[in-house]
Amino acid sequence: VEKLKIAIDGPASAGKSTVAKILAKKLNYIYCDTGAMYRTLTYMALKENAISDENHLVKLLDQAKITFEQRVDGQHVFLNNQDVTEVIRQTDVTNNVSAVSAFPKVREELVKRQQEIAKEGAIVMDGRDIGTAVLPLAEVKFFLVASVEERAMRRYKENLSKNIETNFETLKQEIERRDYLDTTRKVSPLTQAKDAKLIDTTGLNIQEVVVKMLEYIQSLS
Numbered sequence: 001v002e003k004l005k006i007a008i009d010g011p012a013s014a015g016k017s018t019v020a021k022i023l024a025k026k027l028n029y030i031y032c033d034t035g036a037m038y039r040t041l042t043y044m045a046l047k048e049n050a051i052s053d054e055n056h057l058v059k060l061l062d063q064a065k066i067t068f069e070q071r072v073d074g075q076h077v078f079l080n081n082q083d084v085t086e087v088i089r090q091t092d093v094t095n096n097v098s099a100v101s102a103f104p105k106v107r108e109e110l111v112k113r114q115q116e117i118a119k120e121g122a123i124v125m126d127g128r129d130i131g132t133a134v135l136p137l138a139e140v141k142f143f144l145v146a147s148v149e150e151r152a153m154r155r156y157k158e159n160l161s162k163n164i165e166t167n168f169e170t171l172k173q174e175i176e177r178r179d180y181l182d183t184t185r186k187v188s189p190l191t192q193a194k195d196a197k198l199i200d201t202t203g204l205n206i207q208e209v210v211v212k213m214l215e216y217i218q219s220l221s
């Protein structure tokens, strides 16, 4: 079987990681969550009050081995030997990650690591610049979008199910702000690659999105 590189990009909370995990499992591919890498650095930087210091961020990255491990309860993210899976989803990390990820030297280093992880193929990688910058030659590219209302509602329900109290309007504003920062930054901003397949997931459930993706992959061969 072919060892494809599958790139999935799109705005915040469009369901990229959910479908990427399912797709990777179905194809027996690796899944790489590049957002988790930017989040892990942001988590480190917040502890040292260093989120606006590009050179300090690079130093932090030098000391940071970021790895993924497949467990029965899903994929875990490790910073050196610390399990950071949960802490990198906290609100302060989410609300500062776009600033950290906009620094050119941060992107240069993390893109290099991501390309190394993907080099053998048989990978599903999700993020903001996978189809445009990390894996411009990926055989399969998707760009997932959904209305901001729907994306905020999905997050809201997810939080409810985890007993995390949130405000729908706040969530919506945070998503819009992050999308704005990610699409307007100078280095590899969030944008649809020319050869990416656009999927609007508004009104679709997870299975419906996965079916569309598998059909598209089939259609390419």
Ligand code: C5P
Binding pocket: 012, 013, 034, 035, 036, 038, 039, 097, 098, 099, 101, 102, 126, 127, 128, 129, 130, 178, 182
């Ligand atoms: O995918 P996730 O929402 O976890 O990504 C968190 C943030 O990391 C994004 O809002 C963006 O600022 C940054 N990111 C990026 N490039 C990627 C993946 C994530 O700049 N490939």
